[in-house]
Amino acid sequence: MNKLNQTRKDVISILLTVMTGVLIHTGMYQTAHADPASYVDPRIGNIAPFLVPTYPTYQQPNQMLRMYPIRKDYTFDQVQYFPLQVMWHRGKGILKMRVARGPVTAASWNRKMAYDHDLEVVHPWRFETYLIEDDITLGFAPGKKTAIYRYNFPRATQSHILIEGTGKMTAKLVEPHAVNITERITKKSRNPELAPVTMSVWCYAEVTDGQGRPAQGMNIIIDKNTLRIECGKKAPKTILLKYAISYVSQQQARKNFDAELSHQNFEELSVSGKAAWDGELNKIRVKGGTDAQKRSFYTALYRTHERMIDIAEDGQYYSGYDQSIHKTTRPFYVDDWVWDTYRAQHPLRTILAPQQAQDMLHSYVEMYKQSGWMPTFPQVFRNHACMNSYHSSVLFLDAYRKGLTDFDIEAAYEGVRKNVTQGSWIPWRQGSKATALDQRMKDLGFMPALHPGEEETEPLVDGFERRQSVAISLGRSFDTWVLSEWAKELGKKEDYVRFAAISDQYKRLWSEEYKMFMPKDDKGEWIDINPKSAGGRGYRDYYDENNGWTYAWHVPHAIDGLIELLGGKEQARKRLDQLFREPLGMSRMAFHVNGANSTGMVGQFSMGNEPSFHIPYLYNYCGAPWKTQQRTRFLLDVWFKDNLFGIPGDEDGGGMSAWVVFTAMGFYPVTAGEPVYALTSPVFTEVAMDVPGGQFKVLAPASSKVNKYIQKAELNGKPLNMPFITHDQIMAGGILTLDLGDKPNRSWGVK
Structure with missing residues (x-):
């Protein structure tokens, strides 16, 4: 019975x-x-227009253990393998797991597993798929440092679970149903001055029946770099592979297992994962809008919690920044791509999770103390020298100005100052000291560019990434503005004056002829190029992933100065209009030869890449906020659908999703480091957030597809006549009421 x-x-x-x-x-x-978690669909954006698709990641919020099936892309009906752990964002995972029926042969270790897309069950806290040619149902539930795979095998058949190392794997049987696994992972850097680094990953795993009891009819076979779990014909129909991961030690892997899985099986772990996601997603509650808009919104909010990840284990953590174990009383976070995430993802966290934001900054400071450089793309193994500039500096200024100071302020300032003054600005070379080319940039006030066909003279410059001369110059202006503003806050007057002067040097590349930032050579002479297409792949000779039309707006710290360069607010408005209307100037095929990173195009505006995120909001600064309302609604409607194509470019682990979250709510941090948000038209009739002051609401009862223009606004019952709101006003709690209509009010928010 x-x-x-x-x-x-x-x-x-x-x-x-x-x-x-x-x-x-x-x-x-x-x-x-109608709970928020039910709207999340990790499949949104799983098919990419050009570049890397958005993976359906299964994990608990900001936690270490994560997984997604490794396949070429969503359109393929075969999975290459299921990893036991994904160590870094968009990585291919380690400890590759496959299943097989019948006798195991050499081919079994490379077999692909066919599945039916329509039979997948996809939630952040639970994944299930039916392997159609094997007649096996496979499930996955993530914990914090643990996870459980569940297998439903056909009865009276011989089946196998195959685990293979991606690096150097060893395994040891500790009980008939339990095994210790160690894998050594080596990671190389694109920076030739940085040697490869190797770290260990430990795993403790148990094979049980569906109730968590040691499974009968099983045999674990270890052979070199592989492990095979043989499920005989008398084995239970349902098998669980319960395991824990550690970056500290084998003993710690067992402790992680006992702490999380000693009383949890698949269903219990799935339920606790759902509860963890409820805790995060319920921080923002919306009413109105369509179900499609809610799916896009809450899926975007889920994406903002993929990173950073906490790798602290029971009061200690392994640091790849000095290859040592450290004691800690706080979380230790890694895995961030600051070039992508400083713009919106980190500012969003200062609202929703202020203490977590401070814990992340504390982690940054610890990484600096351990390595000697403030990281910009901190990974578990060390800083990943990637992209350009030193934008981690703005995370600290932004937090500091919002009253978030629970980190070593002096050490943080020292670290970001060292990056700016002693580090090389050559793209993808963070962690290297300044070169002669860097010194020449400092002398000129801009990164000198090469003429088309001119041979590179600096050995450290990457042959693919190139100099990115204009992008580097503008990035340096922004980062020195950050340093000057923080120096002013901290009473460091000499630094304030010094770096404020450098932050103004963006003007040296302003071309009156083109009305945008253009390259100059080592002699200070203009290099005449077509800013729509010049610079090779990704425009990297002069810009980075985006062309000159995008970088014409890439001085978020100097918006008033840019408007002045453009000839005033009216001319700035016209130039913004032109950006969204300017044709590609060539066939789409020709455009995407160099511009594969420029996706989600509207005229010359690229919704699919981070340097464009703030641009639609610039109308607020030049007397036409109604155009911001029009543009942002259009961009959300066109490029962020609730389907497989619903991300217009690389999502970048929360970088792009944070833009969706902010914009759908009706406000956005145009300039990270300034505790001010530009207003736009929310897609929902009500947005409610829990904040330290109680609750902050955005009410727009008339919001609809056509009612997107702000007629008037009130903050806590008082007229609000500017298209901005401060961070303090949000965190104090209150109500922002927006009266929306179907025609623009051209006078609201102009002064």
């Missing part, structure tokens, strides 16, 4: 799980279950 009852429970559980996945996929689930 007990077996019969258990069978019924298993059948009901599977049916409910499949029904949930189908209903979410068809958009029907929200009718019965």
